[in-house]
Amino acid sequence: MRIIIVGAGLVGTQLSRSLIEEKHDVSLIESQAERARYASNRLDCLVIHDEGNSQSALAEAGIAKADALVCVTGSDEVNMLICGLAASQYPGILKIARVRNDEYIRLNRSRDRLLGIDHFVHPDVEAARYALNAIEHGALGDILAFAGTAYQLGSIDIAPESLLDGLPLTRFHTLIKGESLVTLLERQGESILPEGATVLRQGDRIHVLAKEKELKELFTCAGRSGSSLRKIGIVGGGRLGMLIAEGLLAPATGKSSPVFSFLRRFMPKSLRRVVIIEQDYGLCKDLAARFPEALVLNEDISDESFVAEERITDLDLIVTATGHQELNIITAVYLKSRGVRRAVALVTGAGYGTIARQLGVDVVIPMKSVVVDSIRSHLMGGAVKGIHRIGDGSVGVIELEIEKASPLANKPITEFRLSGGGLVLLVNRAGDSFIPKGDYCFRVADRVILITPAVGAIYRGKSASGFNTPGWP
Secondary structure: OOEEEEOOOOOHHHHHHHHHHHEEEEEEEOOHHHHHHHHHHOOEEEEEOOOOHHHHHHHHHOOHHHOOEHHHHHHHHHHHHHHHHHHHHHHOOEEEEEEEOHHHHHHHHOOOOHHHEEEEEEEHHHHHHHHHHHHHOOOOEEEEEEEOEEEEEEEEEOOOOOOOOOOEHHHHHOOOOOOEEEEEEOOOEEEEEEOOOOOOOOOEEEEEEHHHHHHHHHHHHHHOOOOOEEEEEEOOOOOHHHHHHHHHHHHHOOOOOOOHHHHHHHOOOOOOOEEEEEEEEHHHHHHHHHHHEEEEEEEEOOOOOHHHHHHHEEEOEEEEEOOOHHHHHHHHHHHHHHOOOEEEEEEEOOHHHHHHHHOOOEEEEEEEHHHHHHHHHHHHHHHHEEEEEEOOOEEEEEEEOOOOOOOOOOOEHOOOOOOOEEEEEEEEEEOOEEEEOOOOOOOOEEEEEEEEOOOOOOOOOOOOOOOOOOOOO
C-alpha cells in the first residue's frame, strides 16, 4: 500500500516504522523542523517538512496514487481539515483521523462520513476499551478476548518454583486438561515461537490461547491466583479515568454516553465499589456529580499520609490513569507494595511498558501502541476485524474474516503459506470456536485468528516460510 501519514509525533513515527518494516510505501509530512529532521534520520521513507494542509506537500507525498491518508497531528481540527481536503479531490482514498473531542465523533455518527472521513480514532476510547477488558478478566495479565468465541489469549509471567517452572511443552497438557495452545514465548528480550521440546523457565512470559477457565488455572499454576475485584481505585479523573469509571458504573445506572455506548458490554459481574482519586478540585466536583455512586477523593496520590489515612491499600485493584506515565508506574508499584492486589498502569509507549512489567505491574497499557493498532486495523481493509501487537511489539495477532473473493476460501490449511511465517490459532465458524487441525479447510464467513511475526523479524521455532497447524506441544 501507498500510505501518507501527517504528523511525526510518537504515534506517527511508530506507525510509520511498523508499516515500513512490512514493506509498505510510506510518506511522512511534519510541520515542525526538529521532528521532521528526527524522523528523516531514523525512518527509511520520504519525510516532507511542510504543513499537512499544503496542497503541494500532499502532491509531493504522492496523494494522487496513495491508497490511504492518516492524519495524527496534535490538532483534531487540522486532522479533519486535511482529510476533508483530500476527500474533495481524491474521494477514493481511505481517510483516517485521530481526534480527542467527543463532539466530533458524535457528529460523525449523526451524519454520513463527516468531511468524507472513513474512520475516527479516539485515543482515550481505545485505551479505556483495553483497560476495561483487562479489569473484566481479573487484571491477572494482558488478555485479548475475541468477540463471539469462548477463547482468550492470556499473557502469563512464570514465577520461580511455580508448577510451570521447568515444565517442557510436551507435558503442558498433563497440567492443563482443557484445549489450549502456547503461541509465543518471551525470554530475555527475545520473542520465540516455541516447539514441543521447549522448556518453560522462571521469568519467561508466555502467551496462551485457552478458554477462561483454563486460563485461570494457568495463572494459578504460574504462581498468580485470581479473585473477584470488588473495590477498584482509579488514580486520575481526566478524560481517560472518567471513561474507565463510566465503563464500570454506567451499565448499572444507565447513564452511559451515546458516544461511548460500547462500554455497556463491560457489565460488572458483581457489585463493585469505585474510588476516584484526583488532585484537581474542579474536576472532582464534576466527577462527584457525574458518578454519585463513586467515592471521589480530592487528594494527591503521591502524599504518603493520604494513602495511609484513607485506607487506599485495601483496594483489590488500582488503575493509574494520570497524564504522567512515570507517576502511573511508581504509584502502581508503590500501592502493590502496600497491599493492593492488582495494578493496571497507563503509559505512553511500549518501552515504559516493559519497565513497568519488570517492576511488577500486572497490566500495562501503552496508549500509543493501542492507537497504532487501531489505525492499522482500519488500514488492512474490511476483512480485517482487528490487529494487536504482543510481546516486544514485533509479533501481531490478527482477526480476519474469510470473504467470497478471498484466495483462502475453500482452501485447506496445509496449502496456505505466509511469507515471514505464522500460525493459525483459532477459527470461529457460525458461533462454533475451535483450534484448527491439519484437516481444516477455510470457508467463507469463517472468522480466523492468526499470529504472525513482522517482516524481517527472526524467530526460533517452526517453519519460517509459512503457516503451521498447532502441532505443539
